[in-house]
Amino acid sequence: MKILSGRPWLLIAFFLISNLFSSIAVSIGMYLIPWYISSNAADPTFLATVATFSAILILFLTPFIGRLIDSFNRKSILIFITVIILVLFLFLSFSDHLVLNRLYALIIAYFFIQIYYAIFYTTRQGFIKDVFMESQLYRINAILEIESQSSVLIASALVVVFSGSLSSTSIFMLLAGMAFISMIMLVVIPYTSKIATDRKNRRHPLPKLPLSFLKTELFFYMALGGIPFICIMTTTAIQAPFMNDVLHKPISSFAYYGIIYGSGAILVGFIMGKISGRYSQRNLVLFFTSIFAATLGVIALNPTFEFIIIGGFFFGFCNSAARISSNNLILREVESALIGRAFSYGQFFTLCGRIIATGLIPLIFINDYQKVWNYVFAISMIAPIGLLFRRYLDRNATVPTKE
DSSP states (O other): OHHHHHOHHHHHHHHHHHHHHHHHHHHHHHHHHHHHHHHHOSSTTHHHHHHHHHHHHHHHHHHHHHHHHHHSOHHHHHHHHHHHHHHHHHHHHTHHHHOSOHHHHHHHHHHHHHHHHHHHHHHHHHHHHHHSOGGGHHHHHHHHHHHHHHHHHHHHHHHHHHHHHSOHHHHHHHHHHHHHHHHHHHHTSOOOOOHHHHHHHOOSOOOOOOGGGGGSHHHHHHHHTTHHHHHHHHHHHHHHHIIIIISOOOHHHHHHHHHHHHHHHHHHHHHHHHHTTTSOHHHHHHHHHHHHHHHHHHHHHOOOHHHHHHHHHHHHHHHHHHHHHHHHHHHHHSOGGGHHHHHHHHHHHHHHHHHHHHHHHHHHOSSOOTTHHHHHHHHHTHHHHHHHHHHHHHHHSOOOOOO
16 A cells, blocks of 8 residues: 555556446446346336336435435445445346346346446545545546546447357356456555545535526536436437347347447547637537437437447447536536535436436337337437527627626
């Protein structure tokens, strides 16, 4: 630990490798588990129902998760949830012998992984702020964005390899091994919690973020900048049954889509670092949400495997670009003491949108997923139309004349 403390880039390397192992393991799990749920369930809309209920659970847990992260040692939280994932994968590998119906085990795993995501990414941000110097944070965040998307790409490639050569039991055992390596590397990272120190220094209450923030242009761009993510979460609920029941493709086809999606998401991480300072963040949000919607429009007209695979690149590219641009807007124009609550409003809106979008799938598409891409396209159009309408209202608003 002393060696890591004196060498910041070695510390960064340990953290990134630990994060990469856990991200790959969970990403592979989130490819396999929805596919197995869709394959084992008789109803093709069953996965969407599971996704909706898991999102509702996260919605209720979100306030408690925030308090948890601010109340306990963040390194301990990361280690604990990594151990939970390790045990979960071990449970899945032996589920054929431990439970009567494996579908129940898969549903439990799906819920736990959603909770893991909700805790992990927020805790990780607090952890890197505690561990790394202020001058390193921007670079670390940029590297983590590329690493997160790279893990999706690597996971997709590994699913293609594993699905053809290993049984599900062997795959889940391998994922448990990855989680174990991640946990060990987290343990050796030196960490001093700043929570106790911060609490002692808080003699004055933090400024409040009024609900009127929800009416501001900033919140509008942040919320609509999250529409592509809502669409991605919706496609996650429909894609496995669509490829399985409509296109009659194997599980490897689902992974090929993930590879293309990850390629687009990784590429944008490099590009946005160069263009974010040159163009208006508002224009970038509008541009990338429009391209995202146009891509979905093309797929809705031609929902073939080839168009979906090609569209995956633009999904990954535009979703990441819209999120980065809207986040940059908030980071630049909202004061530091209000950043956390500002983002929490956006996350709450996105989660509500995800619940509604996935919740309507079983009601609209009872047994036929032929037109499901039209539904996702309609959701995606909310962003560019809403942003253009907001611009129209702002331009026609009464502007006070200068005296």
